[in-house]
Amino acid sequence: MCGIVGGVGKGNYHDFLLNGLSSLDYRGYDSAGVTIVNEGGIKTYKVVGTVEDLIKKAPEELNGFVGIGHTRWATHGTPTLNNAHPIVSMHKEFVIVHNGVIENFLSLRTKLLEEGYAFKGETDTEIIANYLEYSYHHSDGVLTAIKKLILRLRGSYALAIIHAKEPDKLYFAKKNSPLIIGEGQGMNYLASDAVPLLSYTDKFIDIDDLQYGFLTSSDIKIFYKNDEVPKHYITKNVELLKKELNGYESYMLKEIEETPAIISRLCTNYFDGTEFKFSKSLIRSLKSADTIIFLSCGTSYHASLEGVRYMRYLGKASEAYVASEWAYEPVIFGKKPLFILISQSGETADLIKCQKVINDYGFINISVTNTPGSSIDRESTHSLLLNAGLEVSVASTKAFSAQVALLAILVGAIENRFNVIDHLRTLVDALEKITAQKENIDLIAQKLLNYNLLFFIGRGNDLIAAKEACLKMKEITYIHSEAFPGGEMKHGPIALIDHKTALIAFNCESMTNAAIRNNAKEVETRKGSIFIVSSEAVYRGGDVFSLPYVKPYIKVIPAVYFSQYLAYFVAKHKGVNIDKPRNLAKSVTVE
Numbered sequence: 008m009c010g011i012v013g014g015v016g017k018g019n020y021h022d023f024l025l026n027g028l029s030s031l032d033y034r035g036y037d038s039a040g041v042t043i044v045n046e047g048g049i050k051t052y053k054v055v056g057t058v059e060d061l062i063k064k065a066p067e068e069l070n071g072f073v074g075i076g077h078t079r080w081a082t083h084g085t086p087t088l089n090n091a092h093p094i095v096s097m098h099k100e101f102v103i104v105h106n107g108v109i110e111n112f113l114s115l116r117t118k119l120l121e122e123g124y125a126f127k128g129e130t131d132t133e134i135i136a137n138y139l140e141y142s143y144h145h146s147d148g149v150l151t152a153i154k155k156l157i158l159r160l161r162g163s164y165a166l167a168i169i170h171a172k173e174p175d176k177l178y179f180a181k182k183n184s185p186l187i188i189g190e191g192q193g194m195n196y197l198a199s200d201a202v203p204l205l206s207y208t209d210k211f212i213d214i215d216d217l218q219y220g221f222l223t224s225s226d227i228k229i230f231y232k233n234d235e236v237p238k239h240y241i242t243k244n245v246e247l248l249k250k251e252l253n254g255y256e257s258y259m260l261k262e263i264e265e266t267p268a269i270i271s272r273l274c275t276n277y278f279d280g281t282e283f284k285f286s287k288s289l290i291r292s293l294k295s296a297d298t299i300i301f302l303s304c305g306t307s308y309h310a311s312l313e314g315v316r317y318m319r320y321l322g323k324a325s326e327a328y329v330a331s332e333w334a335y336e337p338v339i340f341g342k343k344p345l346f347i348l349i350s351q352s353g354e355t356a357d358l359i360k361c362q363k364v365i366n367d368y369g370f371i372n373i374s375v376t377n378t379p380g381s382s383i384d385r386e387s388t389h390s391l392l393l394n395a396g397l398e399v400s401v402a403s404t405k406a407f408s409a410q411v412a413l414l415a416i417l418v419g420a421i422e423n424r425f426n427v428i429d430h431l432r433t434l435v436d437a438l439e440k441i442t443a444q445k446e447n448i449d450l451i452a453q454k455l456l457n458y459n460l461l462f463f464i465g466r467g468n469d470l471i472a473a474k475e476a477c478l479k480m481k482e483i484t485y486i487h488s489e490a491f492p493g494g495e496m497k498h499g500p501i502a503l504i505d506h507k508t509a510l511i512a513f514n515c516e517s518m519t520n521a522a523i524r525n526n527a528k529e530v531e532t533r534k535g536s537i538f539i540v541s542s543e544a545v546y547r548g549g550d551v552f553s554l555p556y557v558k559p560y561i562k563v564i565p566a567v568y569f570s571q572y573l574a575y576f577v578a579k580h581k582g583v584n585i586d587k588p589r590n591l592a593k594s595v596t597v598e
């Protein structure tokens with residue numbers, strides 16, 4: 008789960024490599040490094056830490072013929088300088104950066120040890136570098152060596168490879184990790200996503216699995232097995248890929264507050280005033296399916312839980328599964344199942360694994376992603392895009408609301424009910440009202456700082472809000488948080504309650520109002536503190552916040568919107584890095 012960049016052609020690589028890595032550090036920020044090759048030889052600069060730390064260490068000018076860079080989320084081997092990329096092969100003939108995980112690294116390592124290779128670090132990447140070098144010594148050139156490497160590697164990789172004797176070339180190979188090439192003027196580039204390349208080109212080529220090849224300053228060669236493959240150029244929507252803070256102090260806050268505009272945009276993107284704008288075949292597939300299975304991870308899984316409620320409302324059998332579980336034990340039921348894969352990034356490894364199973368079976372799958380051209384988007388039968396703009400903060404916020412809103416519009420399209428658009432417009436107003444009261448949410452957040460255990464409860468839609476609120480809180484504030492159905496508290500978790508426990512109870516449903524209040528009372532009786540977040544319909548004096556009215560089927564969105572602010576303010580008062588919480592990365596591209 009790392010980010011890679013690379014370029015070839017004579018020039019100063021300082022800005023390209025370092026700004027490029029900054030834009031990719033959502034993929035990991037444990038260590039970073041760059042290598043540049045020039046008349047003076049191969050120079051590598053690495054740090055344990057973030058790209059900002061690397062910027063302080065690297066020289067002002069990085070002039071050369073070819074350069075590569077890497078920002079790392081550690082999988083094999085702790086974040087040390089030896090394990091930081093770029094990684095040099097034992098005889099210093101190859102320098103590589105790698106995003107992915109090699110599953111058979113142990114057997115390759117044993118083979119290389121037998122061949123006299125020694126290792127400086129603990130990474131699977133060092134094994135790739137050395138195996139490549141070993142293969143090269145038994146091949147007629149680098150391309151043949153890469154071909155052999157591809158045959159031996161199991162797992163995932165996007166590789167940028169410098170061969171010390173050919174500084175006019177930048178080699179690459181890819182499987183199960185994203186890699187995009189950008190065609191420039193007198194220079195060519197590659198990266199894990201298009202963002203680092205946007206200032207240099209608007210001509211991109213997505214590299215497919217098992218493709219490999221090389222770039223020179225004036226040429227791009229792509230191969231699959233023994234054949235050269237034609238180049239398919241694509242463009243990218245630069246506006247939606249912009250990474251700017253626009254005066255905000257953190258991406259998380261900026262992204263929360265983009266939500267109302269994104270929901271409005273979804274309405275216009277998917278409804279033109281007279282009809283819904285989904286493809287007819289997508290709607291036909293959904294209508295004819297008897298079973299809808301949602302697959303996703305993390306926050307996207309919570310959006311899927313709402314999707315299940317929508318599909319059951321339509322009379323379909325529906326379940327949501329966490330992708331990492333389903334991937335190993337696929338549950339497929341019904342006569343005509345259809346899969347909906349939800350992923351902000353479109354690159355989540357566990358979900359990609361599920362999609363391969365689904366595609367092998369030949370089942371229809373709809374992707375709901377925020378990343379056009381991502382692996383999941385490309386491999387789906389039907390693609391739905393959130394168009395929410397780049398989500399930089401590791402904590403997913405605007406994507407959740409956009410996912411739920413898009414599913415709601417989809418249901419509207421299936422039923423031909425245009426009023427869903429009016430309901431979403433009311434929702435936009437409701438979110439703006441919450442933003443107007445964010446100081447009050449800040450006050451609640453300050454109180455939460457006094458507790459070392461936070462419980463979140465809800466029932467029905469409120470349970471989904473509780474789960475997502477809990478994930479947000481633990482992920483960016485590091486306060487131990489757990490979420491339960493309100494009724495489950497007394498079946499075990501209540502044993503943990505003492506005066507250092509706070510209960511955040513989402514209580515927006517009239518039907519379960521009394522039950523949730525009883526659950527809260529039980530906690531209070533055991534010296535826990537309670538914070539009831541209710542809605543206009545069920546508000547009582549003493550509740551800490553009242554969420555504005557929206558139609559019941561979309562009320563998870565304001566509840567989660569509130570909870571995103573809540574986690575944000577707690578993290579802010581704790582003084583932690585809000586956008587880059589410890590141990591995490593934005594895009595989870597390893598299993």
Ligand code: M6R
Binds near residue numbers: 402404594
């Ligand atoms: O890109 P995806 O939606 O597939 O990512 C899934 C999860 O990794 C992601 O939602 C994660 O849980 C977030 N950090 C939550 O804020």
